[in-house]
Amino acid sequence: MDQFEQLYGELIMEHAMNSHNKRGINSPTCSSLGHNPSCGDKISLEAKIENGKIVDMGFSGEGCAISQSSTSMMIDLLKGKSVDQAKQLIEIFLKMIKRESVTQEEKKLLKNARVFENVSNMPSRAKCATLSWHTLEDLLNKLNNN
Amino acid sequence: MNNFKKDFPLLASQDIVYLDSAATTQKPQCVIDAVNNFYKSFNSNIHSGVYTISEKATTAYEDARQKVASFINAGDPSQIIFTKGTTESTNLVASCFVQDLIKNGDKIVISIMEHHSNLVPWQQIAQQKHATLEYLYLNDNYEIDKKELNKIDKNTKFVAITMVSNVLGTVVDVKNIIKKAHSVGAVVLVDAAQAIAHKQIDVKDLDADFLAFSGHKIYAPLGIGVLFGKKQLLEKMRPYMFGGHMIEYVNEQSTTFAPLPNKFEAGTQNVGGAVGLAAALDYVNKIGYKQIETIESELVNYALSKINKLPYVKAYISPNKNSRSGVLSFNIVGLHPHDVATVLNTQNVCVRSGNHCAQPLLSYLGINSTVRASFAIYNTKEDVDKLVEAIEYTFDKFKKYLR
């Protein structure tokens, strides 16, 4: 695998250029905007959360391939999960990118989103990969406080 | 073509194509040696010690000031204030001069090309004082049309203008803008951050009231910069920071301040940086701006001619050769600049991507960001060839995903 494939493999590029999650959803219950000023990435997340479960989620906005595909894979992973499960998975993902200790079992839980482990040694691109995860984390935390 | 790369140890020892000199330049051996020699043989604090190495450090620091003064033809070296860089220089002028100058209803004029460090300080003051911040806009050649200068009118008290855009490379006719501003009684600050390494600057000829630049963009160390100000303005201004060295007498309840330039240099100064800056200016003087301009314009023209052959690349640069400097912004249509820069890096080509601290300019151009290649004296046509090959490689890799 050359350096290009490590960062921009088929999977990442499919999600970046043709995401099935880049869409508006029916009757969203909450939304949140994430912005990465260094890159100019702007991601708007919409979610429908009912009885503590993420029933549906979609996104819009512009950004680099890394931020777009990371958002799309995050939605694939977390749609249908409970809010608590989603928070756990977000935490694992963020820890993985920050190169904090994450077990193999935990990484497996991230499914496709594991591919972003490769950006963990590129601080400027790590921000792109984590943007939507941070945005969703904020959104879910706000729900609790209400 | 003369090859200066060998003077720069980082470039001579690594297989990279460094095209981000607009962000910061690499340092030649003579600058590294000068800084090294300061710390090795006469490191000490200035203005206070009577012992030999402190006298030597003080002399070196003041010699550096003199060197800067001659370099930009400022005359009296007390008009040269050492700062951390352009940003500190603009903020100093904002806090100590423009803050007092601007009243309700006055106008500040800047160009849409300004770097945030020559924009946000004025915007903050305009907001606070209920003054107007007006922009000089660009024509299709990314230049400021003469008629835009009519915005500089009798309500205008202050004008801040870049000499060279750090995104478009456009060279601005600041002399003409200063003339216009002075005709209505406005004071002008020139941001020379992107000009200093590429064009001869003569503050007397320009009749600039203030001029700011960063040492690190002209082969000097990080953390040393310059503010030139006309003596009669600097003398009227209040001090920027309070502390050691900037005072004359301190009583329990009152203080008088040191004369120029010390009034604006509170605390321990970056003597090593100033020594490095002096060495860098010597280096540039030795090469001469004539040669620098010849080499760099040849590089930019060559790069542009090659990039223009790639149908999938859009360049953001003036078609007039005389309006260009060492900066070339572009995009690969359909690809995000950060992705392009990341892939160029896999080919050992170092470029910048993003909004280049000029968000209002990019909004005005209707784009989010660009890839920026910028050139300096050490770059070669071979570097340009590698850049173009890397762009072709990038497009090739992403092509199948482009809709």
Ligand SMILES: Cc1ncc(COP(=O)(O)O)c(C=O)c1O
């Ligand atoms: C045109 C322009 N002005 C100001 C600055 C700010 O310089 P510094 O960050 O060294 O203070 C820059 C640096 O990128 C610049 O390009």
Ligand SMILES: [Zn+2]
């Ligand atoms: Zn990004």
